Amino acid sequence: MSSAVSPQNDAPHIPVMLPEVLKAMDLSKGEVAIDATFGAGGYSRAILQEGATVVAIDRDPTAIAAGQSAVEEFDGRLILSHGCFSDLDRLAHEAGYSQVDAVVADIGVSSMQIDQAERGFSFQKDGPLDMRMEMQGPTAADVVNTFERPDLTRIIGILGDERQASRISAEIAERRAKSPFETTLQLAKCVEDVLSRKAKDRIHPATRTFQALRIFVNRELDELAEALLAAERVLKPGGRLVVVTFHSLEDRLVKRFLQDRSEVSGGSRHLPQVDTKELTFKQIKRGAISASKTEADVNPRSRSAKLRSAIRTECAVGDIDRSVFGLPRLAELTSGGKR
Numbered sequence: 001m002s003s004a005v006s007p008q009n010d011a012p013h014i015p016v017m018l019p020e021v022l023k024a025m026d027l028s029k030g031e032v033a034i035d036a037t038f039g040a041g042g043y044s045r046a047i048l049q050e051g052a053t054v055v056a057i058d059r060d061p062t063a064i065a066a067g068q069s070a071v072e073e074f075d076g077r078l079i080l081s082h083g084c085f086s087d088l089d090r091l092a093h094e095a096g097y098s099q100v101d102a103v104v105a106d107i108g109v110s111s112m113q114i115d116q117a118e119r120g121f122s123f124q125k126d127g128p129l130d131m132r133m134e135m136q137g138p139t140a141a142d143v144v145n146t147f148e149r150p151d152l153t154r155i156i157g158i159l160g161d162e163r164q165a166s167r168i169s170a171e172i173a174e175r176r177a178k179s180p181f182e183t184t185l186q187l188a189k190c191v192e193d194v195l196s197r198k199a200k201d202r203i204h205p206a207t208r209t210f211q212a213l214r215i216f217v218n219r220e221l222d223e224l225a226e227a228l229l230a231a232e233r234v235l236k237p238g239g240r241l242v243v244v245t246f247h248s249l250e251d252r253l254v255k256r257f258l259q260d261r262s263e264v265s266g267g268s269r270h271l272p273q274v275d276t277k278e279l280t281f282k283q284i285k286r287g288a289i290s291a292s293k294t295e296a297d298v299n300p301r302s303r304s305a306k307l308r309s310a311i312r313t314e315c316a317v318g319d320i321d322r323s324v325f326g327l328p329r330l331a332e333l334t335s336g337g338k339r
């Protein structure tokens with residue numbers, strides 16, 4: 001069960017795959033770790049209990065505020081840092097650590113963010129159509145109300161893996177012409193009307209559309225790609241990188257990065273090996289690990305979790321080539337002009 005640092009509501013975040021995370025982090029007393037996604041502090045607390053020091057990052061100011069009481073409790077071994085994990089090496093440096101022994105990231109939203117209707121992440125509770133983890137910048141309502149229809153189709157189709165994206169964006173365009181979207185339930189109802197819920201559906205019809213908007217509003221894939229590059233820079237030789245993701249877009253990105261950094265590319269067995277790339281990571285296990293059945297039964301959120309880990313080698317970081325991530329080209333969609 002959760003040992004969240006400071007649960008703010010009646011449904012505290014249950015840390016996912018905690019034993020597997022701690023095993024992969026393999027920390028000893030006195031080592032330094034970055035928890036790139038502090039959230040309710042479940043991972044941080046467990047790491048602190050192992051005697052390590054933690055630089056804990058979160059872009060959500062409410063998560064950082066809720067964790068303040070633990071700073072005193074752990075006698076200076078917990079350093080809370082408000083910011084984005086794309087910047088994790090700089091934030092660790094500011095906290096006094098230019099290199100660290102482990103980095104962990106538990107990607108996505110926390111239960112607290114989903115449970116608080118006013119944050120606008122939930123299609124089950126009415127709230128403003130917001131979805132900004134950082135509480136800054138354009139909201140999901142801004143995207144839904146101002147992006148051109150083909151752009152909405154791409155966002156919902158690519159980031160939500162939603163086959164009916166075009167029909168959903170057409171309906172959004174029609175409804176917003178009469179009255180702009182303001183709340184989560186307005187959008188959930190719109191999607192539900194398009195997809196018409198069937199009894200056998202295991203998930204709410206708006207799940208994929210909400211996921212797409214959340215990922216877009218928070219630039220989650222770009223953030224993850226930059227975090228992996230930052231972790232590569234900040235980890236000591238022998239340092240451990242551990243990433244837990246919850247959907248295939250994120251897992252694919254981590255997988256592609258670790259493959260690029262830990263495997264000599266194929267080539268032909270009839271030709272001499274020409275790849276001189278420096279391999280900055282070594283994967284102990286090539287595939288991803290999933291949550292145990294016992295955990296999946298207790299915590300449904302863990303069912304889609306995938307954990308990947310790797311150990312930093314001595315090789316220096318080479319040239320940065322972001323094409324290894326295969327990121328969808330959505331960054332240029334900032335239209336704002338209607339339809």
Ligand SMILES: C[S@@+](CC[C@H](N)C(=O)[O-])C[C@H]1O[C@@H](n2cnc3c(N)ncnc32)[C@H](O)[C@@H]1O
Pocket residue numbers: 004013014015016036037038039040041042043044057058059060063083084085086106107108109110111133223224
């Ligand atoms: C799944 S929760 C982490 C839960 C945490 N492992 C625990 O045990 O309590 C993810 C957290 O990461 C934060 N987050 C998401 N993207 C981020 C980013 N790019 N930079 C920093 N924090 C981020 C969210 O605000 C959220 O609090």
